[in-house]
Amino acid sequence: MIDLLGGASDAAPNGDLIKDVTEATFMQDVVDASMKAPVIVDFWAPWCGPCKTLGPALEAAVTKAKGAATMAKIDVDQNQRLVQALAQQGLPLQSVPTVVAFVQGRPIDMFQGAVPPSEIDAFIKRAIEAAGGSADGGLGEAIEMAEQMLAEGNAEDAAQTFAAVLGEDNQNAAAYGGLARAHIALDDLDQAEAVLNGAPAEISAAPEIEAAFAQVELARQAANAGPVAELRAKVDSDPNDLQAQFDLAQALHAAGDAEAAVAELLSLFRKDQTWNDGAAKTQLFTIFEALKPNDPIVLNGRRKLSSIIFA
Numbered sequence: 001m002i003d004l005l006g007g008a009s010d011a012a013p014n015g016d017l018i019k020d021v022t023e024a025t026f027m028q029d030v031v032d033a034s035m036k037a038p039v040i041v042d043f044w045a046p047w048c049g050p051c052k053t054l055g056p057a058l059e060a061a062v063t064k065a066k067g068a069a070t071m072a073k074i075d076v077d078q079n080q081r082l083v084q085a086l087a088q089q090g091l092p093l094q095s096v097p098t099v100v101a102f103v104q105g106r107p108i109d110m111f112q113g114a115v116p117p118s119e120i121d122a123f124i125k126r127a128i129e130a131a132g133g134s135a136d137g138g139l140g141e142a143i144e145m146a147e148q149m150l151a152e153g154n155a156e157d158a159a160q161t162f163a164a165v166l167g168e169d170n171q172n173a174a175a176y177g178g179l180a181r182a183h184i185a186l187d188d189l190d191q192a193e194a195v196l197n198g199a200p201a202e203i204s205a206a207p208e209i210e211a212a213f214a215q216v217e218l219a220r221q222a223a224n225a226g227p228v229a230e231l232r233a234k235v236d237s238d239p240n241d242l243q244a245q246f247d248l249a250q251a252l253h254a255a256g257d258a259e260a261a262v263a264e265l266l267s268l269f270r271k272d273q274t275w276n277d278g279a280a281k282t283q284l285f286t287i288f289e290a291l292k293p294n295d296p297i298v299l300n301g302r303r304k305l306s307s308i309i310f311a
Contacts, residue, residue, distance in 0.1 A: 018059050021072040023082040030072050034102035038069040038127035043083065043098040045076050050114040051097045058099065061120045066139075066168060068128045101127035139165050143174050150178065155185035171200055177208030184212075184219050192216050207293070214289035222254035235264075242268055242275050249283065258287060262301045270308050281305070 021029045021041075030039050042058050044051035055073065062071040076083050076096055087093050091100060091107060100110040101123065108130055111123060146161035159182035165175040176199045183192035193216050199209055231248040234241060245268045253261035262284060269280040284305060288298045 016070065017062055017067065018071045018073065021074050023079050026072075026074075026082055030102055031105045033070060033072075034105055037067070038124075038131050039072050039102045040069055040124060040127065041072045041074060041100045041102060043074050043076050043093055043096055043100070045096045047077075048096045054097045054099070054114045057117055057120055061117065061124050064121075064169075065124055065128065069124055099123070101130075103127060103131045139169055139172065139175075143172075143178060146175075146178055146182075150182055150185060153185075155182045158182045159186070171203055173199070173203045173206035173208040176203070177206075177212040180209075180212040181215060184215055189216055189219055192219075210289050211291075214286045217286055218253060218290055221250050225251040225254035228252060228255055240271075242272060246276070246279060246283070249280075253287065258291065259297050262287060262297055266301065266304050266308065269305070273308070 019025075019029050030041055033039050040058060040062055042051075042055060044055055058071060062069055074082065076093070083093050091110075092098070092112075095112055097114065098110065098112045100107045102108070109123065109126060111119070115123075142161055142165050146158045146165070149155075149158035149161065159179055162175045162179035162182060165172055166179065169175070176195060180192040180195045183189070183195060192212070196209055196213055196216070199206075203209065226247055228248065228251045231244055231251050234244040235248050238244070245264055249261045249264035249268070252258075252264060265280045265284050265287075268275065269284070273281070284301060288301060291298050
């Protein structure tokens with residue numbers, strides 16, 4: 001695993017994440033190993049149909065955790081004495097597949113039978129959190145660090161950190177959105193758009209990516225925005241000049257006043273909802289998408305827009 005902080009990584013190499021465990025290695029590979037990180041133990045059998053589905057799904061989920069947990073595979077037919085000993089200690093191993101999470105040398109959670117991937121992910125996450133770890137291998141902390149860099153104006157280092165996260169997890173929508181915003185801050189809108197277009201189809205509709213696309217669009221508009229004072233005077237002299245009012249809204253947003261931009265667009269929409277194929281509403285949605293969903297500008301703007309539409 002790449003160390004996003006520049007030091008040595010504590011994550012296990014891929015070859016150490018998943019092991020076939022026997023009675024002879026159980027203490028070392030499960031009990032002792034679980035003192036460092038959770039061990040997900042898969043009790044299976046070659047004749048078990050559900051095991052053939054569950055096993056690969058467990059391996060994929062453990063691999064995705066990137067060293068925050070490991071996996072032990074125990075063939076119950078080949079390790080009957082071990083299974084009997086564990087059953088005598090209270091583990092219900094009468095059927096397979098049975099999956100048990102070991103933390104700090106003891107079982108803390110389990111399930112039996114095949115379950116959906118979402119339940120597997122949740123099971124592993126609980127085990128990791130019970131051990132005081134991070135279910136994403138530290139990627140969340142790296143993203144927070146990159147966001148802080150970006151907020152402080154250090155866009156180049158932020159871009160490098162977001163890119164490192166994507167090197168570990170190319171399905172990370174927050175990292176794609178962050179990398180695009182870093183390029184926006186570096187005034188490289190084409191690269192920002194290329195980053196977003198390169199996101200996997202499975203996450204292309206994620207809120208972080210849609211927000212970044214909206215920010216790219218607004219940044220392109222800002223490059224062509226007119227002077228606020230002149231546009232304000234033009235609107236004041238002719239309140240029915242809707243194009244001037246739309247241009248004023250764009251200029252206000254380019255100047256960093258999103259709240260005033262939304263107010264102008266709402267005023268325009270109230271005058272003529274269909275003007276320019278509903279351009280005011282489209283622009284409002286672009287601004288809303290670029291902001292956080294709980295931003296007061298978004299909440300108030302959406303409420304006022306709804307009141308106009310349904311008046």
